[in-house]
Amino acid sequence: MAEVVLENVMKRFGGTLALGNVSLRVPDGSFVVLLGPSGAGKTTTLRMVSGLDVPDSGEVFIGGRAMKGLSPAERNVAMVFQQYSLYPHLTVRQNLEFPLKSPLLKTPQAAIDRKVKEVAEVLQIAHKLENKATALSGGEMQRVSIGRALVRNPDIFLMDEPLSSLDAKLRADLRIELKRIQAKSGATLIYVTHDQIEAMTMATHVGVLNEGRLVQFGSPRAAYEEPVSVYAATRLGQPRINVLPADLFAGAPAGAKSIGLRPEHIVQGDGEEALVKRVEHLGDQTRLHLTLKRHDLITVTDAHTPLKGGETIRIRPSQPLYFDAAGMRLA
Numbered sequence: 001m002a003e004v005v006l007e008n009v010m011k012r013f014g015g016t017l018a019l020g021n022v023s024l025r026v027p028d029g030s031f032v033v034l035l036g037p038s039g040a041g042k043t044t045t046l047r048m049v050s051g052l053d054v055p056d057s058g059e060v061f062i063g064g065r066a067m068k069g070l071s072p073a074e075r076n077v078a079m080v081f082q083q084y085s086l087y088p089h090l091t092v093r094q095n096l097e098f099p100l101k102s103p104l105l106k107t108p109q110a111a112i113d114r115k116v117k118e119v120a121e122v123l124q125i126a127h128k129l130e131n132k133a134t135a136l137s138g139g140e141m142q143r144v145s146i147g148r149a150l151v152r153n154p155d156i157f158l159m160d161e162p163l164s165s166l167d168a169k170l171r172a173d174l175r176i177e178l179k180r181i182q183a184k185s186g187a188t189l190i191y192v193t194h195d196q197i198e199a200m201t202m203a204t205h206v207g208v209l210n211e212g213r214l215v216q217f218g219s220p221r222a223a224y225e226e227p228v229s230v231y232a233a234t235r236l237g238q239p240r241i242n243v244l245p246a247d248l249f250a251g252a253p254a255g256a257k258s259i260g261l262r263p264e265h266i267v268q269g270d271g272e273e274a275l276v277k278r279v280e281h282l283g284d285q286t287r288l289h290l291t292l293k294r295h296d297l298i299t300v301t302d303a304h305t306p307l308k309g310g311e312t313i314r315i316r317p318s319q320p321l322y323f324d325a326a327g328m329r330l331a
């Protein structure tokens with residue numbers, strides 16, 4: 001259990017600025033999800049906290065202690081990578097025991113056995129404990145990697161897209177388990193994902209990174225409803241937020257260059273005329289692909305809508321977000 005603080009952390013790789021003066025306070029016991037496209041600096045942020053890499057300037061604090069000069073082992077941090085990193089010549093059981101077998105810990109074998117059993121059950125790999133690590137599917141290997149982090153009871157978990165190689169059902173199960181484990185253990189978790197549902201359901205806070213800068217940090221709801229910029233707005237929401245010229249609809253405030261409309265924030269019945277290009281029935285909802293004055297947009301509607309491609313409807317915004325010429329949100 002510990003707070004994590006990054007203070008003006010800067011990191012370059014040759015000519016590439018991976019992180020530029022990132023300051024971030026991750027509260028004790030929180031579940032922080034880092035969002036951002038490829039190259040935004042998400043993995044680099046985790047590596048700064050873990051000690052696998054060191055900042056060029058700035059400082060990392062865990063539980064109030066400056067981490068400068070401390071190795072990963074000295075930080076009581078467990079990291080799970082996107083690519084599983086197991087000892088191939090060891091069995092699943094031996095892989096899971098490994099972090100507990102450190103001579104420094106002096107954990108009794110009975111306690112190790114208990115812990116391994118508990119974690120294996122949570123991760124649904126108890127029946128594979130005696131298998132060689134190489135004799136597992138990709139999803140199973142990834143669960144063992146997560147298991148190796150869980151057995152240690154670290155203060156901080158750092159996870160880099162840990163569920164992305166798993167199938168949808170297992171991902172949904174493990175999402176709930178991880179959240180439960182984190183809530184129960186009180187550990188602080190910093191988690192990287194591209195998965196919308198993971199971000200919205202697991203995070204107590206989301207951090208939005210753009211080209212090595214932290215552009216927004218707050219609750220998932222605030223990130224969704226009150227994005228600071230077009231960039232931040234497009235990080236969350238599936239289908240993506242529609243970003244259109246502000247003057248397509250009446251009512252734009254002075255200085256508004258574009259209007260952001262979440263698909264569910266478009267009302268039908270009155271307003272501007274739009275052409276229905278395509279209707280996608282997804283079972284629980286239907287997506288309408290529309291064109292309004294040559295601009296494409298997507299809205300969601302009733303699952304049983306009788307609308308068909310080629311028809312026209314009238315639409316207006318219900319909760320518009322306005323952005324200026326630089327893409328920053330207007331208050």
Ligand SMILES: Nc1ncnc2c1ncn2[C@@H]1O[C@H](COP(=O)(O)OP(=O)(O)OP(=O)(O)O)[C@@H](O)[C@H]1O
Pocket residue numbers: 013014016017018036037038039040041042043044045
């Ligand atoms: N070891 C390295 N050597 C050189 N450049 C690096 C190294 N690690 C990261 N970078 C660069 O730093 C930037 C940030 O990389 P980082 O891995 O943190 O991105 P990311 O947000 O995790 O992206 P992804 O979603 O693709 O995993 C990128 O431009 C990347 O190419």
Ligand SMILES: [Mg+2]
Pocket residue numbers: 042043044160
């Ligand atoms: Mg990465």
